[in-house]
Amino acid sequence: MTVDFQEMRVKMVDGQLRTTDVTDVAILDAMLEAPREAFVPADLKPLAYMDEDIRIAPGRPGRFLMRASPFGKLVQLADVRPGDLVLDVGCGTGYSSAILARIAGFVVALESDAQLAGEARERLAGLGYDNVSVIEGPLEAGHTRQAPYDAIVVQGAVDEAPQALIGQLKDGGRLVAVVGEGNSGRATLWIKEDGLVSSRAVFNAAVPPLEAFRRTPAFQF
Template structure:
């Protein structure tokens, strides 16, 4: 029988800590949330490898290192509300929920959203919900948000999503240019988001955030 708890500890010790992620809330969350329960059964054995897991339809589970470093840069506190875009089966939402006051995950696939909500209930993430709807529209009815995090590659961001970020709020996403990607952290001040490069990473571009998407920016 696979010892997933041991694999989870190894993931943190060999992937997270060596990436200069040392904040206790992040380490604690990644040790506590059972990642193997947030992937399709066929991927369970690969749940703790250092690679991202592609789930189809452009959706993925980011590398543990990438997610941890994004959370580290965002520095979520326990009185903040987080919007988690494209969490697939809910892993990132469950992890963020251990740091935030409330996390709203947005999934457009109804079946996946239902499974994600079920996974969150099983994980006792009582301060997390899954909203079903287009990724690019976010979930304005639950906002505005202190933090937005996108679980996949982006080429363009719609105003409709950035409008849901509070003043002085932060956003993290993997900006892709061809095969190269950079995680950028944005901070909103007076209705304008200022970006800084945080670290290199890559992820499949989410269809809703591709350059071909018809956004009116």
């Protein structure tokens, strides 16, 4: 049976994004155009547009492609604009970077897993995304070489404010990430203005965690 991925993209946008207050036309158009199925394992392609996180790498807790709704809302919260330099932290196989590349000027796609970085590089190049550079390195450290950034988007839950990433924002820059796991997760926006950083939690979001941003347990006697 032939799967109509274009029809599935339309249903995803209409049923998962528009219904959860994703209204930014650039984001909706990008998610209508980018082939999400190209960024998931072959056996999961028919499930690429379902309203669920999709595992893209094994392990505990593993790595996932975030559900469309919280991802779209995070990008909208980051207020990504044409011409922006964006750092995509934990790009996985590259889908998030593909969306951001359709909205921003240039995307630095940071990935710590060598296999995922390779897949992202191959898939993005194969689809003609020439305004994305895939960088392999530790997620929690960001990528200082191309900093500062207009926007930083973190592709998974963190335990606390990612200070190293916040330090790589330019003045007027925005960083978005979900702080906390499960039902306690809150999508949070950090903004740097006149050298000072402010933050506010904006909406509830349950997304898979990124292991690199786990809080180190304090030593107890």
